[in-house]
Amino acid sequence: METDRYTVMLVTAGHEGAKSFSVKKSHIRIACFSIIVFAFISLFSFGTSYVYYKDSAKKSQSVNKLISTINLLSQDIDENNIIESKLREKLQGIEETLLEMQDILQKKGIKKELAIGGEFIPADRMSLSYIDYMKNDIDNLFNTMKSTPVGTPLKGKITSDFGYRKDPFKRKTGFHSGIDIDANYGQPIVATADGIVTQASWHSSYGKTVIIKHEDKYETLFGHLSAITVKEGDKVRVGDVIGKAGSTGRSTGTHLHYEVMKDGKRVNPKTFLSLK
Ligand SMILES: [Zn+2]
Structure with missing residues (x-):
């Protein structure tokens, strides 16, 4: 006889008797169907998460690349x-x-x-x-x-040029080895270039005299000073005061006798007073 129920018997070992209960066949079918559907859903969701995971890993790789490029x-x-x-x-x-x-x-x-x-x-x-x-x-x-001794050791009018001239103490013509610049007594006199003082003493003609040796080929001489403010061996820089104007030695009035020597030869200081 065909029945729409299954009888399930539960028999436990060591005990007498058995328990039985009946289940509708349609319920068993529903249960099996549910299990299959659940399995499908699980598989599907696992698959989609895996694909998503792989995709996002790729995406994060590209982001990392972009960051390293930046x-x-x-x-x-x-x-x-x-x-x-x-x-x-x-x-x-x-x-x-x-x-x-x-x-x-x-x-x-x-x-x-x-x-x-x-x-x-x-x-x-x-x-x-x-x-x-x-x-x-x-x-x-x-x-x-x-x-290079370019420029003026003191601001003033040139009263006597370099070259042959009538000697102020003798009747004959003499060679003037520098230029004379008019000055006020005590007016500061400055170095026209960086150098070393090689002489700071009395000279028979130029009185109190300073000679500065510059790098390479130049020397400058300052004569008739009233005071010398440097000593031999001193390093001087352009613009440093080396003495004060006066009229010592063979001089007829307060002025500066200024000489420029190039390779030991006296040259016209006038050509060194300006760049023009
Ligand atoms: Zn002179």
Whole structure:
């Protein structure tokens, strides 16, 4: 006889008797169907999460790549900033040297305005080696300028030129080995270039006299001083006071006798008084 129920018997070992209960067949089918559906749902959800996981791993890899690219780019920007600041530092150094040159020219009594600038070259078109080369040139020029006696040791009118002239003490013509510059008694006299004092003593003709030896080939002489404010061996810089104007030695009035020697030979100091 066909029945719509299953009988389930539960028999426990060691005990007599058995328990039984009946279950509708339709309920068993529903249960089996439910298990299968549950299994399918589980599989499906596992599969989709796995795919999603793989996809997101790929996505995070691309994000990491992007971050490292950004980092590399920012490193490049940092390096460029370092180069730019180095360029600016060097350019600043050049400008400072030029301004110092201008200051020295002014101390020498030469009103020379330097044309700093000209055509502007942007930093990115300049190479560091080119700027080094430029700086080296300027440094050489600067050293030459500092040790060349260009300019005036004292502001005043030239009363006697270099060359042959009527000797103020003798009737015959004599050679004047320097120029005479009119001065007030005690007026400060300055070095016209950096150098070392090689003489600071009495001279039979020039009275109280100072001689300065400059780098390479130049020497300068200052005569008829009323006072000497340096001593032999002193290092002097352009613009330093070396003595005071007077009328010592063979002199007819307060003035400075100024000589410039080049390679031991006396030259006309007038050509060194200005750059023109
Ligand atoms: Zn003289």
